[in-house]
Amino acid sequence: MKKVAVIGYGGQGAWHCTQVLKSDVTELVGIYDIREERRAAAKDNGIFVYESNEAIFADKNVDIVVVATPNDVHEDLVVNALKSGHNVICEKPVALSVEEFDRMVEAQNESGKKLSVHQNRRWDVDFLATKSVIESGEIGEVLRVESRIHGSRGIPSDWRCHKEPGGGMILDWGVHLIDQMLQLITEKIVTVNCNTTHYTNEEVDDGFRLELGFQSGKTAYVEVGTYNFIAMPRFYMQCKEGSLHLSDWQQKAKVAKLTRWIEKDVTPVQNAAGITKTMAPRDHLTLDSYEIERPISDVHNFYRNFCAAIDGECEQLIKNCEVRRVLGVMEAAFKSAQDKQTLKVDI
C-alpha cells in the first residue's frame, strides 16, 4: 500500500482523501491546507493534519503527494514535492502553460520520481462508450466528434471566477473535454479556432466553443457552457457508416448504422411549409438503430495504475506527453479567442 499525503483539503482534496481511504492500493497518512477551517474539518474527519506543506515534503514515509490546490500554486508544490523525493499526483489543469509544465517534468526527470495528472474523466462512462464505438469500427472511420457539457449555474463563485488563480472554463472543464477528445482522435491537430463566452463573468470565460481541425480532415468540436438552461447532447459523432448520439452521462449511447446507402423510392415527407426527399428520415431497410450498454468503469484504476507504474510494473495511463498536448491546445484556444482568428498549428 502506498502512503499518500494530500495538499489542499478543499472540495477535490477531500474527494481524494475519500478515494485514497477506499482504495486497495493506497492509505492516507495526512493532509495540509493553508486554511485553518479546512485543517479543523480534516481533524474532525479523523485525518492527521501536518503542520505545513514542508512537513509533508520532509516526511520520508510518504510515497505519493497529491496536489489539490487552486491551479496557480500547482507548480511550486509539485516541484518541491518531487525535489524532496516524492511521487506526485497533481490535479488538473496541472499547469497554466506548457512552459510551466515543462519545468515540472524537468523536476520529475531530475528526481527519478513519477508525476501524474489526475485526468479522472478518462473513466467517464459516456466517454468510454463513445470510445468503444470508435475502437470497434462498427460505424466506420470517424469524420467528426462533438463533445459538449452544459450547465446553467455560471462559474462557481470561488477562485474559479478569477484569472490569477487559473479560473475560467477552458482551464476547469475544457482540460477534461480536450483530453478526452485527443484520446478519441489521435491525429495531429492543424487548426484551432476558439471563442469564449462571458455571459456571467467578465474576468474569465464562463464557457467556450472550440473547433479543432486534424491532419486528415477529421474535425472536432468542444463546447463548455454554464448558461444553458436546456443542454445539448454530451456526445454527437459522425462516422463513415453511421452516427452516434449520447444525450448525457446517465444515458446509453444511441447508434444508427447505415446498412445500405441507396434507397430506390424515397417517399417525400412534409415538413414545415414544404416537402422534401433530402431530409426524409431513413427506415429499418437502410439503417440499423441500437443502443450501446454503458461500459463498466472504475476510477480507482487511476490510483492502481499509478502505484503499479511507481513500482515499474507498467506504464502510466495518463502520459505526460498527452498532458502537454492538451495544454498546447488550451494555449492555442486562448490565443485564438483573444485574436479572434483561426490558428494554424502543429500540435
Ligand code: NAD
Ligand atoms: P477548493 O477551493 O475547494 O480547494 C482548494 C484548497 O486548497 C483550499 O482549501 C485552499 O485553502 C487550499 N490551498 C490553497 N493554497 C494552498 C497551499 N499553498 N497549500 C496548501 N493548501 C492550499 O478547490 P477545489 O475545487 O478542491 O480545486 C482544487 C484543484 O482540484 C484544482 O486544480 C481543480 O481544478 C481540481 N479539481 C479537479 C476535479 C477533477 O474532477 N479532477 C474536480 C474539482 C477540482
